[in-house]
Amino acid sequence: MLTMSELAVEVDALGKKFGSFTAVDGISFDIPVGELFGFLGPNGAGKTSTISILCTLLKPTSGTARVAGYDIVRERDRVRRSIGLVFQELTLDDYLTAEENLRFHAVMYGVPRSEARARMQPLLEMVGLADRADSLVRTFSGGMKRRLEIARGLLHEPRVLFLDEPTIGLDPQTRTHIWDYVDELRHRESTTMFLTTHYMDEAERCDRIAIIDAGRIVAIDTPSNLKASVGADTVTIETSDNVVAASEISVELGIIAEPKGGTLVLHVPDGESFIPRIFSALTVGVRSVNVRRPSLDDVFIKYTGHDIREAEASSSDGNRQMVAAFRKTSNR
Amino acid sequence: MTATxxxxxxxxxxxxxxxxVWTRELIRLKRMPTRLITGIATPILYLFVLGAGMKNLVNSPQAFSAAGAGATFDYQEYLFPGIMAMSIITSALFSAMSIVWDREFGFMREMLVAPVSRTGLVLGKALGGGTVAVIQGVILIVVAPLVGVDLTxxxxxxxxxxxxxxxxxxxxxxxxxGARMQRMESFQMVATLVTQPMIFLSGAIFPLKSLPSWLxxxxxxxxxxxxxxxxxxTLLPGAPAVTWNGNVVPLWADACVVLVLGGLMLALASALFRQSD
Known part of the structure; x- marks a missing residue:
């Protein structure tokens, strides 16, 4: 039995190779009970592989992990009974009603009929589908289906809820709704949640996030600590002559300005009070100035050396390779 | 954590x-009742068009009755149980397509991650698909008197x-x-390729003794x-029977062969699903 001080998820040197391609490269982390933990990284970074291993859908090629206190390889069925899953792809039966989908789930997870009935209504209410319980799922919008999946994932009262890109492909309004439900859920049930995302604003909502890139965890901390670790505000200026401006900034202020796409980028501890000093140091005309507090984007760049979107573009080959291998071994 | x-x-x-899983197959049939109509249309066509056309052409009662059985059947009577079996074979095989459907539309994942045995899932599917096929077959019983088959x-x-x-x-x-197939089209193709020779070589449409010996x-x-x-x-006592070396195969042996096939296929199917974990 887990207590508050215990760990919902323990991961030790976990690795997964698909042939010669390393999808997960010896990662380790723990998630205490009740935490909302986020995995942030571009597509192909190893997020889905990791989540699939923790959910017992894939076998690791090295390392160990425990979920809800159970070993993911040796105690597979116990792990499965202790977790809820919301996948990237929809896994509902379109020809069944919302309630039938839930009932099917309850049977497979051994939830007694009376208990399942008692839990269904409040869950459907929470995800705003109480009045659609008897509608066929095929009449639902993408957002409604996703909400039903979240309700279904919670029906057997899992200790850990895994959400793999729960808002992917949804419109901004629906994304906001889903997050409202996630927040309410944490507030009400204190369920441990593990989610993967490549949206910075979603990572921002987590208690802690791990930044994963090319199969490795490069940083793990609270969003605010991670942002503080970047240490500096980003000042972007556009001048009439960036070359001259860069040398003047370096001579007068002793700061390196990096040219980037027709602008100069500077990292300084306090951006706002730094702006007047730029104006007094420069002889060339300034066209625009922009100050930005560190964001998770900057954190991502600092720890991985590239932008999350660039990473997505460059990793897409590896991703395809991995998806192909994944299909061969597991998606059956 | 307080939840237990x-x-x-x-x-x-x-x-x-x-x-x-069994119930789900029936619910799906209820939601797509047109499946029943399409499942019955072909057998009806065989029975009333092919059967009626051939009946007068092959007017030789001894071909459709066992020697010394006392009963004589015409072609349409002979064809009726064959058509029934054909309808079962086709719809049973095609109802397994729901496996491929489930994979293509994601629901398979929901079942495969659940803490339940693969054998249970496969058994439920086989029973469900089987039931759907039997419902179709039973509807065909209604037309038996029309072709002169006596029902008791x-x-x-x-x-x-x-x-x-x-x-x-x-x-x-x-x-x-269907266990390893990703697309419904490929399943349809393979199933058609398998069912046709299976039916032609089963005695469903004509007595097997008219075939060359290698067939x-x-x-x-x-x-x-x-x-x-x-x-x-079962339906036409006195109809020509399958023989092994000239000896009539008893009905219980027929049942055993089918049962053994079912058991083997079930075991193989669960093995295929377990293997993919």
């Missing part, structure tokens, strides 16, 4: 899962049993075919032959 997991009873959970309670009960057995075995076979060998290894024989001789 209820005590686990794997046997109850797996039994209820079999029931639930014993015969109908025996027939339903025979249809259930055949449908279950063929659905299990279909699940094996006759194939008919004896075709499990559908025994299914057709079981259905036909």
């Amino acid at each position: 997991t209820p005590p686990d009873r794997p046997l109850t959970r797996n039994t209820s899962t079999v029931m639930m 309670v014993t015969r109908v009960v025996g027939l339903v049993g025979a249809l259930l057995l055949l449908a279950f075995a063929l659905t299990a076979f279909g699940i094996v075919l 006759n060998v194939l008919t004896r290894v075709n499990p559908a032959t025994y299914g057709v024989d079981l259905v036909r001789r």
Whole structure:
């Protein structure tokens, strides 16, 4: 039995190779009970592989992990009974009603009929589908289906809820709704949640996030600590002559300005009070100035050396390779 | 963490899962009733068009009756149980397509991540698909008097049993075919490729003794032959039987062959699903 001080998820040197391609490269982390933990990284970074291993859908090629206190390889069925899953792809039966989908789930997870009935209504209410319980799922919008999946994932009262890109492909309004439900859920049930995302604003909502890139965890901390670790505000200026401006900034202020796409980028501890000093140091005309507090984007760049979107573009080959291998071994 | 997991009873959970998977197939049939019509259309066409056309052309009662049985049947009577078996074979095999459907539309994942045994899932599917096929077959019983086949309670009960057995075995076979397939189109193609020779070489449409001897060998290894024989001789005692070296194969042996096929296919299907974990 887990207590508050215990760990919902323990991961030790976990690795997964698909042939010669390393999808997960010896990662380790723990998630205490009740935490909302986020995995942030571009597509192909190893997020889905990791989540699939923790959910017992894939076998690791090295390392160990425990979920809800159970070993993911040796105690597979116990792990499965202790977790809820919301996948990237929809896994509902379109020809069944919302309630039938839930009932099917309850049977497979051994939830007694009376208990399942008692839990269904409040869950459907929470995800705003109480009045659609008897509608066929095929009449639902993408957002409604996703909400039903979240309700279904919670029906057997899992200790850990895994959400793999729960808002992917949804419109901004629906994304906001889903997050409202996630927040309410944490507030009400204190369920441990593990989610993967490549949206910075979603990572921002987590208690802690791990930044994963090319199969490795490069940083793990609270969003605010991670942002503080970047240490500096980003000042972007556009001048009439960036070359001259860069040398003047370096001579007068002793700061390196990096040219980037027709602008100069500077990292300084306090951006706002730094702006007047730029104006007094420069002889060339300034066209625009922009100050930005560190964001998770900057954190991502600092720890991985590239932008999350660039990473997505460059990793897409590896991703395809991995998806192909994944299909061969597991998606059956 | 205050929530406690209820005590686990794997046997109850797996039994209820079999029931639930079975129920789901029936719910899906209820939601797509046109499936029944398309499933019945072909057999009706065979029976009333092919059967009526051939009846007068092949007017030789001894071809469609066992020697010394006392009963004589015309072609349409002979064809009726064959068509029934054909309808079962086709719809059972195609109902296994729901496996591929489930994979294509994601629901397979929901089942595969659940803490239930693969055998339970496969068994539920085979029973569900089998039941759907039997429902189609039973509807065809209604037209029996129209082609002159006499129905008695014993015969109908025996027939339903025979249809259930055949449908279950063929659905299990279909699940094996579908276990590794990603697209419904490929399943359809393979299933058509398999069902046609299976039916032609089963004695469903014409007596097997009219085939050249090398083809006759194939008919004896075709499990559908025994299914057709079981259905036909349950419904038409005195119809020509399948023989091994000139000896009539008893009905219980027919049933055993079909049952063994079903069991083997079920085991193979669960193995295929377990392997992919």
